Amino acid sequence: MGERIELPQGTLDLLILKTVALGPQHGWAISERIQQVSSNAVQVQQGSLYPALHRLERRGWIKAHWGVSENHRKAKYYDLTRSGRKQLAADTQAWRKLSAAIGQVLDTVQEGKPC
Amino acid sequence: MLNDLRYRVRALFRRSAVEGELDDELRFHLEQQVDKHVRAGMPRSEAVRQTRLAFGGMEQVKDDCREARGLAAAETLLQDFRHALRLWGKNPGFAVAAVTAIGLGIGANAAVFTIANAALFKPLPYERNGHIVYILGAQPGCELPCDSGRSYPDFREFRAQAKSFEALVAYHFAPVNLSDASALPERYRAMRISANGFAALGQQPVAGRDFIPADERPDAAPVAMLAYAL
Numbered sequence: 001m002g003e004r005i006e007l008p009q010g011t012l013d014l015l016i017l018k019t020v021a022l023g024p025q026h027g028w029a030i031s032e033r034i035q036q037v038s039s040n041a042v043q044v045q046q047g048s049l050y051p052a053l054h055r056l057e058r059r060g061w062i063k064a065h066w067g068v069s070e071n072h073r074k075a076k077y078y079d080l081t082r083s084g085r086k087q088l089a090a091d092t093q094a095w096r097k098l099s100a101a102i103g104q105v106l107d108t109v110q111e112g113k114p115c
Numbered sequence: 116m117l118n119d120l121r122y123r124v125r126a127l128f129r130r131s132a133v134e135g136e137l138d139d140e141l142r143f144h145l146e147q148q149v150d151k152h153v154r155a156g157m158p159r160s161e162a163v164r165q166t167r168l169a170f171g172g173m174e175q176v177k178d179d180c181r182e183a184r185g186l187a188a189a190e191t192l193l194q195d196f197r198h199a200l201r202l203w204g205k206n207p208g209f210a211v212a213a214v215t216a217i218g219l220g221i222g223a224n225a226a227v228f229t230i231a232n233a234a235l236f237k238p239l240p241y242e243r244n245g246h247i248v249y250i251l252g253a254q255p256g257c258e259l260p261c262d263s264g265r266s267y268p269d270f271r272e273f274r275a276q277a278k279s280f281e282a283l284v285a286y287h288f289a290p291v292n293l294s295d296a297s298a299l300p301e302r303y304r305a306m307r308i309s310a311n312g313f314a315a316l317g318q319q320p321v322a323g324r325d326f327i328p329a330d331e332r333p334d335a336a337p338v339a340m341l342a343y344a345l
Contacts, residue, residue, distance in 0.1 A: 046170050
């Protein structure tokens with residue numbers, strides 16, 4: 001397992017939206033998927049995953065339905081809604097802007113002379 | 116917005132269903148995680164232990180989910196009410212004392228506010244009440260508000276010369292004794308007022324006639340107006 005990263009506030013919502021955008025998933029699969037795709041760098045704590053899912057559902061960005069899992073068990077699947085798709089696009093853009101800006105600032109500080 | 120409301124309403128009123136779903140959802144997660152460990156070669160009991168450990172406090176997670184659903188406030192309130200009722204049942208003496216104390220406190224506040232509201236905040240019940248002013252004279256050696264009043268001749272001079280007012284009214288408290296054949300005399304608050312007093316405030320007597328300027332003449336017959344309370 002590589003080094004783990006603490007998720008900054010609000011980024012978990014973005015990761016969840018992105019993950020369910022690829023197709024309906026249940027909570028466990030969402031956390032597994034995020035972990036895999038981030039090469040184990042991001043590990044989603046269940047303690048924050050489920051509250052986040054319920055919060056996103058309340059906002060109408062994802063909707064839930066009960067289905068049957070691959071191993072024939074009843075599971076709650078989450079799917080992206082139309083407004084969730086909009087939110088994902090907006091959040092992705094905002095995140096890219098923010099991380100680019102932060103990267104820029106950090107690089108400048110490294111190159112400049114300390115006062 | 117509508118979605119949010121629908122979601123919350125369902126969460127509040129279909130509480131047992133929503134709670135059951137939450138239980139199912141979290142149990143499914145635990146089972147999946149245990150299966151994953153078992154597939155990786157862990158003994159089942161160890162897998163369950165590991166999974167529970169990683170999951171953290173189940174009740175905490177559920178609480179956070181409830182909060183995320185946006186009904187934590189309503190639920191907490193209900194819980195508090197139940198808790199309060201139970202405590203009352205256990206300790207009725209204290210409950211009575213507390214209710215009495217709060218009741219008295221609210222009552223006293225309400226009474227004081229009623230008086231303060233009538234005296235300080237409510238405007239006078241007259242048209243254009245913002246235009247009504249009270250004129251005081253200054254007196255040497257006495258700070259305002261301090262005025263023993265103006266004489267009637269002074270008032271007549273003011274009325275003749277002051278151009279800034281639509282009307283000038285003079286009054287003077289003069290208690291009177293009233294009696295009739297059947298009862299002892301009683302003392303009442305009464306007031307002498309210039310003939311234009313009620314007209315200036317836009318008030319009309321309910322019965323009879325208002326004072327007229329002729330009533331102010333020294334040789335005029337005495338006239339009086341009775342308040343409704345009398």
